[in-house]
Amino acid sequence: MNVVVAKTETGRALSDAFAVARGRLPGTGQVADRRRQAFEAYERLGLPHRRIEEWKYTDLRTLMREAFSLAAEPDAAALERAGEAVRSHTIDGVRRLVLVDGVFAPNLSQTDGLGQGLRIRTLQEVLEDADSALQAQLFAPENSDAMVALNSAMATDGVVIEIADGAAPKEPLHVLHIASTATPAAMFTRSLLRLGNNAGVTLVESFVAADGVKAYQVHDSLIVSIGDGSRLDHVRLIEDGRDAFNISSAMVTLGAHAHFNFFNMTSGASVSRYQATIVCAGEGSRVETNGVNLLNGRQHADTTLLLDHAVPNCASREVFRAVVDDRAHSVFQGRIIVRPDAQKTDAKMMTRALLLSDEAEADNKPELEIFADDVTCGHGATTGALDESLLFYLRARGLSEKEAQALLIQAFVGEAIESIANDTLRDLAVSAAQRWLEARA
Amino acid sequence: MPAVQETVERVRRIDVDQYRYGFETLIESDKAPKGLSEDTVAFISAKKSEPAWMLEWRLEAYRRWLTMTEPKWARVNYPKIDYQDLYYYSAPKPKKQVTSLDEIDPEILKTYEKLGIPLREAEVLEGVVRKDGEDAPVERRIAVDAVFDSVSVATTFKEELKKAGVIFMPISEAIREHPELVKKYLGSVVPTSDNFFATLNSAVFSDGSFVYVPPGVRCPMELSTYFRINERNTGQFERTLIIADKGSYVSYLEGCTAPQRDENQLHAAVVELVALDDAEIKYSTVQNWYPGNSEGLGGIYNFVTKRGDCRGKNSKISWTQVETGSAITWKYPSCILRGDNSRGEFYSIAISNGFQQVDSGTKMLHLGKNTTSRIISKGIAAGRSQNTYRGLVTAHRKATGARNFTACDSLLIGDKCGAHTVPYVEAKNSSALFEHEATTSKISEDVLFYCTQRGLSQEEAVGLVVNGFVKDVLQQLPMEFAVEAQKLISISLEGSVG
Numbered sequence: 001m002n003v004v005v006a007k008t009e010t011g012r013a014l015s016d017a018f019a020v021a022r023g024r025l026p027g028t029g030q031v032a033d034r035r036r037q038a039f040e041a042y043e044r045l046g047l048p049h050r051r052i053e054e055w056k057y058t059d060l061r062t063l064m065r066e067a068f069s070l071a072a073e074p075d076a077a078a079l080e081r082a083g084e085a086v087r088s089h090t091i092d093g094v095r096r097l098v099l100v101d102g103v104f105a106p107n108l109s110q111t112d113g114l115g116q117g118l119r120i121r122t123l124q125e126v127l128e129d130a131d132s133a134l135q136a137q138l139f140a141p142e143n144s145d146a147m148v149a150l151n152s153a154m155a156t157d158g159v160v161i162e163i164a165d166g167a168a169p170k171e172p173l174h175v176l177h178i179a180s181t182a183t184p185a186a187m188f189t190r191s192l193l194r195l196g197n198n199a200g201v202t203l204v205e206s207f208v209a210a211d212g213v214k215a216y217q218v219h220d221s222l223i224v225s226i227g228d229g230s231r232l233d234h235v236r237l238i239e240d241g242r243d244a245f246n247i248s249s250a251m252v253t254l255g256a257h258a259h260f261n262f263f264n265m266t267s268g269a270s271v272s273r274y275q276a277t278i279v280c281a282g283e284g285s286r287v288e289t290n291g292v293n294l295l296n297g298r299q300h301a302d303t304t305l306l307l308d309h310a311v312p313n314c315a316s317r318e319v320f321r322a323v324v325d326d327r328a329h330s331v332f333q334g335r336i337i338v339r340p341d342a343q344k345t346d347a348k349m350m351t352r353a354l355l356l357s358d359e360a361e362a363d364n365k366p367e368l369e370i371f372a373d374d375v376t377c378g379h380g381a382t383t384g385a386l387d388e389s390l391l392f393y394l395r396a397r398g399l400s401e402k403e404a405q406a407l408l409i410q411a412f413v414g415e416a417i418e419s420i421a422n423d424t425l426r427d428l429a430v431s432a433a434q435r436w437l438e439a440r441a
Numbered sequence: 442m443p444a445v446q447e448t449v450e451r452v453r454r455i456d457v458d459q460y461r462y463g464f465e466t467l468i469e470s471d472k473a474p475k476g477l478s479e480d481t482v483a484f485i486s487a488k489k490s491e492p493a494w495m496l497e498w499r500l501e502a503y504r505r506w507l508t509m510t511e512p513k514w515a516r517v518n519y520p521k522i523d524y525q526d527l528y529y530y531s532a533p534k535p536k537k538q539v540t541s542l543d544e545i546d547p548e549i550l551k552t553y554e555k556l557g558i559p560l561r562e563a564e565v566l567e568g569v570v571r572k573d574g575e576d577a578p579v580e581r582r583i584a585v586d587a588v589f590d591s592v593s594v595a596t597t598f599k600e601e602l603k604k605a606g607v608i609f610m611p612i613s614e615a616i617r618e619h620p621e622l623v624k625k626y627l628g629s630v631v632p633t634s635d636n637f638f639a640t641l642n643s644a645v646f647s648d649g650s651f652v653y654v655p656p657g658v659r660c661p662m663e664l665s666t667y668f669r670i671n672e673r674n675t676g677q678f679e680r681t682l683i684i685a686d687k688g689s690y691v692s693y694l695e696g697c698t699a700p701q702r703d704e705n706q707l708h709a710a711v712v713e714l715v716a717l718d719d720a721e722i723k724y725s726t727v728q729n730w731y732p733g734n735s736e737g738l739g740g741i742y743n744f745v746t747k748r749g750d751c752r753g754k755n756s757k758i759s760w761t762q763v764e765t766g767s768a769i770t771w772k773y774p775s776c777i778l779r780g781d782n783s784r785g786e787f788y789s790i791a792i793s794n795g796f797q798q799v800d801s802g803t804k805m806l807h808l809g810k811n812t813t814s815r816i817i818s819k820g821i822a823a824g825r826s827q828n829t830y831r832g833l834v835t836a837h838r839k840a841t842g843a844r845n846f847t848a849c850d851s852l853l854i855g856d857k858c859g860a861h862t863v864p865y866v867e868a869k870n871s872s873a874l875f876e877h878e879a880t881t882s883k884i885s886e887d888v889l890f891y892c893t894q895r896g897l898s899q900e901e902a903v904g905l906v907v908n909g910f911v912k913d914v915l916q917q918l919p920m921e922f923a924v925e926a927q928k929l930i931s932i933s934l935e936g937s938v939g
Contacts, residue, residue: 361869365865372856
């Protein structure tokens with residue numbers, strides 16, 4: 001129904017926040033214009049709600065009760081708290097880049113000895129610089145999605161990584177988002193990764209809260225371009241605090257014979273949404289996306305993927321696993337588009353949900369949109385409880401109810417986790433899943 | 442893999458330019474003035490000599506409709522419909538009061554003969570007169586209700602059905618003769634406020650079929666309705682209401698055709714099914730409205746709301762549809778599985794060619810305990826057509842033990858068409874077990890293994906399994922099209938996509 005969108009309190013509060021924050025946002029001239037256009041688009045669209053098809057299962061009008069004001073630049077105390085968080089979230093052998101409350105923290109990051117072919121700058125630097133090509137890429141996402149538009153308007157900082165042709169930094173890069181604000185606040189970040197031709201890198205993104213930090217809102221976006229013949233391994237871990245709100249968007253473009261291997265695990269945040277658009281723009285490119293949702297309490301987590309096969313001879317695999325306990329709500333929306341010329345596309349998508357409680361909810365929407373005839377595309381979706389006979393088998397062998405369940409759940413999510421190529425990161429994901437299971441028992 | 446040659450040829454055979462039912466019958470007709478207003482609604486109601494409560498019901502729907510906007514979410518594109526530029530009522534002009542089949546305008550009878558629909562029951566009856574004690578005749582008989590533009594012109598086998606207690610008559614007669622049943626069930630499955638097209642239908646529906654099967658009765662023959670749009674610029678709005686009382690069974694068939702015309706015609710029907718305890722309704726459709734020519738000119742806009750309510754425990758509703766016609770199809774035959782242990786089924790073959798656009802599927806709403814549903818959908822797109830499957834399966838909190846299996850395959854023939862799948866799977870109950878399959882090799886591994894072990898190829902085995910699901914339903918379709926449809930079902934699954 002075409003009801004005139006009545007603005008909610010939250011929607012209004014966000015508008016006010018922009019007005020207040022405007023002076024603080026980096027970038028002038030064209031950048032400022034783009035921000036204004038993005039904000040106007042957001043104003044027009046309003047907060048996404050269930051009548052907008054893409055947001056059908058994640059109605060922000062009801063899930064986002066209030067909008068917090070833009071987080072202040074972290075003070076000494078905030079950085080202190082963040083420092084402690086860094087210690088407990090350090091991954092060995094990985095280069096750390098830390099954003100505290102949406103602002104790059106150089107003292108907590110490792111930016112020395114980058115080596116040839118790797119350049120790392122902050123979003124602030126790039127926006128205040130005169131590199132208009134990079135700025136155009138940073139604002140390339142269309143303003144058709146309200147939350148992406150809002151992010152374009154409000155992004156305060158982020159990390160801009162450029163990897164030259166043929167370069168392949170050995171150390172994975174870890175962008176660590178830490179919420180350290182003393183009062184409830186919102187953070188808007190935008191990062192960019194540009195991989196040249198025949199290059200390769202591993203990127204980890206994780207979202208955590210410092211000790212004692214309760215309510216906060218993360219609005220993040222990531223823009224990735226993968227050059228011809230390059231490979232990106234990307235791991236995301238949403239381990240936000242239990243009162244947090246996380247809306248993240250990603251736009252990924254693959255060149256010819258490029259390879260994108262992606263893994264996302266959501267175990268934190270009270271309301272979270274990850275929306276990604278992945279475009280196979282070069283022939284022979286390959287995409288593997290894997291996702292795991294581990295939810296309990298009243299968590300709500302939404303993964304929305306759009307895979308666009310724009311050219312022939314590309315392959316994609318999507319695997320999604322949701323484990324939903326208590327009154328949690330897991331959403332998976334996967335859409336595969338095969339454009340008219342994209343012959344010989346091979347696309348598969350499998351989503352499975354495991355409901356552990358009678359009040360849990362899992363919604364799956366695996367969509368196929370196919371305009372080419374010589375393709376093999378398929379999708380599957382299942383929803384159900386743990387198999388009683390398998391549980392019985394394990395119980396008969398002396399395992400407790402919880403142990404048996406844990407073992408089966410581990411196997412259930414294992415298929416998605418084992419796709420992570422990097423051993424350290426795979427172990428990290430496995431132990432994160434284990435921690436969740438232990439907390440359950 | 443591209444489609445095999447055999448499949449390509451079969452689809453070509455039903456190509457839009459070879460539409461066989463495109464002739465027009467020249468008869469005088471009686472029309473309501475063009476346009477839609479409260480007066481039009483009152484005119485239709487008066488034409489049907491309806492009681493006051495019915496007029497009030499229609500007007501309420503009309504007023505509601507004025508506040509609604511056309512749904513836009515389906516993947517179909519068509520120019521805006523001017524609802525004031527349509528005739529909402531058109532009836533073949535009666536030469537005099539019709540009392541028997543012989544007095545019906547011979548042109549209309551000829552039309553139905555051309556369509557291969559047996560309205561002359563006499564000959565059929567002669568052959569099957571039976572004495573007491575004799576076995577039931579082997580010959581299959583079908584009771585037909587023929588709807589020509591806005592009115593029902595003939596209903597056959599009325600007397601014999603009456604003996605069994607089955608009421609089968611035009612809904613306009615039922616409103617007069619069985620107001621208690623109509624009042625109780627009309628709008629109880631598809632409320633007048635349901636959606637734009639259903640609301641429009643509630644306001645202006647002119648005729649349709651009404652079926653009531655009393656408790657414990659197995660309807661002695663197939664019931665069927667043939668819809669024919671003949672008049673120019675006419676919208677056809679029929680309404681079908683079928684009630685299967687406790688422990689009864691009925692199988693109902695529906696066929697539709699229309700003449701070839703360059704302008705688009707609107708068809709917005711509503712079908713409501715109610716199955717009480719232990720009852721079963723089998724509803725089959727062969728939809729062959731004029732699809733427009735190969736340039737995309739003309740054709741029927743088919744906006745249909747079909748819904749079955751498994752109201753009683755152990756009830757069952759099965760939808761079978763073979764969709765080959767219409768320029769635009771917007772149709773989601775659904776099952777509300779309210780009664781415990783109730784079962785819903787949806788078997789569909791949707792074939793689109795030329796410039797046809799199909800957005801069709803089903804909804805299975807699991808509300809009762811141990812409810813099961815099965816969805817088998819096959820979409821075949823050729824030419825420049827767009828074929829979308831859109832389906833919803835949902836289990837509510839209290840629907841423990843809900844079970845669904847969905848398989849939807851699409852086949853693309855040519856590189857100018859599109860096939861899309863939009864399933865919504867919503868589980869709010871941990872004991873609900875939902876499977877959505879698009880990969881044919883996974884339908885049932887052990888059955889496939891059994892077949893392949895006996896020398897069938899994987900593909901033949903899949904064909905066999907799929908055929909087994911639908912065959913018995915399709916075989917009961919009385920038109921020669923059933924043969925065609927069955928061939929289509931056996932289409933090689935080679936090159937199919939989810």
